Amino acid sequence: MPSRSSTITLYSRPDCVHSHRVRLVMAEKGVASYDVVELREEEESEDLLQLNPYNSVPTLVDRDLVVYDPRIIIEYIDERYPHPPLMPVDPVMRAQYRLAIFRMEADLYPLCEELEATPAVARRARTRMTEMLTTLAAEFATKKYIGDEFSLLDCTLAPILWRLEHYQVELPTRHGDKLAKYAQRLFERPAFEPSLSAVEADMRHIKPGA
Ligand SMILES: N[C@@H](CCC(=O)N[C@@H](CS)C(=O)NCC(=O)O)C(=O)O
Incomplete structure (x- = not known):
């Protein structure tokens, strides 16, 4: 169920390398409270189809803004949460x-x-x-x-x-x-393990929360 305080929803697939990248940037920025809509294999989402004409994950929704394409998403996150910066200034x-x-x-x-x-x-x-x-x-x-x-x-x-x-x-x-x-x-960075879906944790036999 979406949390009331969170303005951000991420549509993600648990085995998707592109989604993992976005989850990792969110974790590195210390953004813990956001909603993840995790789409299982072959599962389609009517909501996602309405939001993103390419129906692709990852897709990030921040209030009225819908962002897709992983590179655009991670640059948006880097700018929306400026600390710590993950791009140089020059x-x-x-x-x-x-x-x-x-x-x-x-x-x-x-x-x-x-x-x-x-x-x-x-x-x-x-x-x-x-x-x-x-x-x-x-x-x-x-x-x-x-x-x-x-x-x-x-x-x-x-x-x-x-x-x-x-x-x-x-x-x-x-x-x-x-x-x-x-x-x-x-x-070994503190943000890495929290960025993993259960499927990704299982790839290296990590027990979430262990
Ligand atoms: N170029 C893609 C990169 C992301 C991507 O390839 N995502 C895959 C899943 S890992 C996807 O959404 N495929 C279509 C689908 O799952 O319906 C994009 O525009 O977002």
Whole structure:
């Protein structure tokens, strides 16, 4: 049942990597009291259809505002809840962060869908994911987060990294250990566990609230 105090409702699917990203940004911003409409597999929502012409999740409703497309949603959350900021101030850096986010969305996120497809498609997606992560892993040789501070870049990569073990994706041979340590740093942040749906918690055998 929607809570009376909350002005925000998030339409989400428990296994959706895009929804996870939005839940993570909400948790990192410390927004605990909002309503989640969790749509099960194949479940359709008449309300969502009315709100979003693409009928896609995640969709966020904040009073009269309806926002869809995960990137637009996380930028909106970052601006609506300014602390802690998850984007740099400098316009050049902002453009660079947006490009890096775009690359992750274009190169990594579609592979998550393929990892759920037929065995042959999933096998190819696993190999491709390892290749893509090889380039990224080199970045973590010396850094704590992707940028100077924890940011929307890390929030975009974290849901992918969380799913690697579940989808039996091998880490890159070169610098794979650095990538694994970076992933662990993200998972150990206080906001990470609260961002998980039950389905996502089960991917790594986490017991919610344990
Ligand atoms: N490009 C999508 C990204 C999000 C996405 O692909 N969401 C999937 C679920 S993970 C979706 O809503 N698919 C249609 C559906 O579930 O009905 C968007 O515009 O929001």
